[in-house]
């Protein structure tokens with residue numbers, strides 16, 4: 001495509017089919033324009049900023065290489081999909097994000113063919129992409145299932161349940177692990193440490209490595225021999241990866257901001273003849289916007305802000321936030337009660353558990369995005385005489401419903417649930433509304449459900 005040099009390339013791209021007409025050497029410029037557009041839009045609307053900025057290059061490369069919407073692209077959580085929305089026919093509405101009648105802040109099936117699966121709760125993408133892959137295989141239609149999942153979302157068991165079943169999809173399943181070494185808060189746990197070790201023990205995959213991977217396109221016997229040598233050499237140098245043990249072909253780590261490398265690697269994976277593939281891409285949350293890069297949470301979610309200064313529009317001073325009253329009160333109570341513990345599933349500041357942790361670090365537990373585990377862990381603590389407080393948003397506690405019923409209620413264990421964000425939540429939409437908690441908790445044996453009218457009642 002020969003665009004007028006003064007015309008922004010982004011103005012020539014309404015849909016991914018337009019993007020595919022560009023030359024590879026134009027993609028860098030397009031990514032820069034896309035990033036600027038996203039910053040400008042979120043400055044006006046507020047919303048999730050850091051996660052989208054980190055996947056700008058990845059978004060461009062995926063739509064350039066894969067045949068979306070026939071290839072089904074599933075963004076985990078969906079909070080990083082603003083650049084994807086801009087490239088898939090929704091640029092003219094991007095400034096309506098998260099407002100009534102406007103674009104959803106997450107992926108949504110009813111919004112676009114390019115959102116084949118809705119999300120907002122984490123760690124569902126591999127299962128859904130696997131479903132698309134297997135459905136295509138059974139129907140004999142072309143098309144892959146592509147999941148883009150963050151390292152934070154990888155802390156949930158559901159991701160592993162899906163990978164455990166992935167082999168059946170063959171090369172129709174592509175998992176892109178977007179590793180920015182951040183959840184909302186810094187990531188926790190053994191898996192996070194493992195990913196960090198993988199990244200630090202291997203140089204970024206070079207173009208030479210990519211050429212070597214092309215051996216996958218050799219005739220089968222030759223290819224098998226080449227693959228064996230390759231695996232052997234890698235195994236000798238650093239051991240196989242967890243993902244290889246689960247039946248994935250592991251490719252990585254890759255610099256997720258280097259579009260010249262991303263494109264050939266994705267092309268190689270697209271055309272590879274064998275089983276499911278996991279591409280480990282290293283990115284930086286908040287990439288390309290200095291205030292976001294400098295912030296501790298990399299500007300995960302923001303209010304409207306001034307693009308030049310990064311200054312966010314502050315809400316007028318109001319009553320103290322419930323979560324802070326909760327965290328501080330619990331910390332005080334725990335001064336004289338050594339059995340009190342607090343548990344959060346990757347939301348330490350959103351739930352106030354960070355305030356408890358500051359006073360009692362040994363009794364505060366961030367379990368990662370693992371509500372199910374968090375609840376049963378609390379039940380175990382309670383069974384041993386501790387007083388655990390599980391601080392989980394209403395909507396995310398839904399994921400742990402069986403644990404609430406089976407491990408807590410039926411066993412009549414004294415787990416306290418501090419359920420934040422009950423009721424309607426506004427801009428995040430239906431997926432985040434705490435609509436069901438009274439219905440799903442009040443029916444259970446041994447449960448007392450209380451709703452404090454104000455902060456003072458909450459303290460009591």
Ligand SMILES: Cc1ncc(C[n+]2csc(CCOP(=O)(O)OP(=O)(O)O)c2C)c(N)n1
Pocket residue numbers: 051054077079080120121122149150151152153154178180182183184285345346347369371396399
């Ligand atoms: C089941 C569930 N629990 C908690 C959340 C809240 N949440 C939204 S994004 C996020 C962090 C995701 O981290 P990661 O997958 O690494 O993506 P990143 O934002 O770093 O790109 C969390 C905890 C959620 N969406 N779903």
